[in-house]
Amino acid sequence: DVKVTQSSRYLVKRTGxxxxxxxxxxxxxxxxxxxxxxxxxxxxxxxxxxxxxMKEKGDIPEGYSVSREKKExxxxxxxxxxxNQTSMYLCASSISGVGLYTDxxxxxxxxxxxxx
Amino acid sequence: GENVEQHxxxxxxxxxxxxxxxxxYSDSASNYFPWYKQELGKGPQLIIDIRSNVGEKKDxxxxxxxxxxxxxxxxxxxxTQPEDSAVYFCAASIGEGxxxxxxxxxxxxxxxx
Numbered sequence: 001d002v003k004v005t006q007s008s009r010y011l012v013k014r015t016g017x018x019x020x021x022x023x024x025x026x027x028x029x030x031x032x033x034x035x036x037x038x039x040x041x042x043x044x045x046x047x048x049x050x051x052x053x054m055k056e057k058g059d060i061p062e063g064y065s066v067s068r069e070k071k072e073x074x075x076x077x078x079x080x081x082x083x084n085q086t087s088m089y090l091c092a093s094s095i096s097g098v099g100l101y102t103d104x105x106x107x108x109x110x111x112x113x114x115x116x
Numbered sequence: 117g118e119n120v121e122q123h124x125x126x127x128x129x130x131x132x133x134x135x136x137x138x139x140x141y142s143d144s145a146s147n148y149f150p151w152y153k154q155e156l157g158k159g160p161q162l163i164i165d166i167r168s169n170v171g172e173k174k175d176x177x178x179x180x181x182x183x184x185x186x187x188x189x190x191x192x193x194x195x196t197q198p199e200d201s202a203v204y205f206c207a208a209s210i211g212e213g214x215x216x217x218x219x220x221x222x223x224x225x226x227x228x229x
Binding site: 041 | 117122152158165219
């Protein structure tokens with residue numbers, strides 16, 4: 001079974017703090033993703049990575065950065081946390097599809113971040 | 117970019133009844149349409165998917181239909197059970213190598229025993 005783990009289930013930080021959210025997958029997947037989930041807005045893509053040291057902006061990258069130094073690990077960084085970044089953060093991974101085929105994304109349990 | 121709309125946002129059904137969730141997408145190049153189920157306290161999990169060369173796909177009590185002309189796709193759950201209660205997300209993807217997927221806003225399904 002694919003396992004995607006996230007470093008914390010709940011996190012409380014103060015405005016202006018630097019925040020690191022860590023994600024690790026154990027299935028040698030090439031692709032990794034960071035989403036935020038807000039009521040009524042669904043899952044919105046922040047950043048994704050299709051290889052080590054590679055990253056692509058998603059739909060809402062402002063205020064975030066990412067790091068992928070190893071294939072199994074993808075980190076989301078909030079350089080200076082703000083209250084509007086209070087949200088549920090979900091990490092996912094997938095293998096590279098054949099041709100144009102997209103493959104299943106496997107999600108971690110999420111980190112609920114509160115910024116005070 | 118791709119835009120996926122999902123309706124309804126909440127749905128209550130009696131146990132044993134059917135539930136239908138509908139989605140529309142904007143980009144005619146989309147070719148992959150997965151559905152994810154998110155139970156309380158967990159991340160979303162794929163329950164069924166359909167590709168653009170197929171009009172319908174079934175897996176036990178779950179079915180998905182796709183109308184490429186109208187850019188609609190729907191999830192059908194028959195004989196609903198309390199364990200079907202969850203948030204369901206539709207999604208669409210163009211593929212293009214790195215698998216970017218655009219999700220709908222979610223439907224909270226409640227099955228009343």
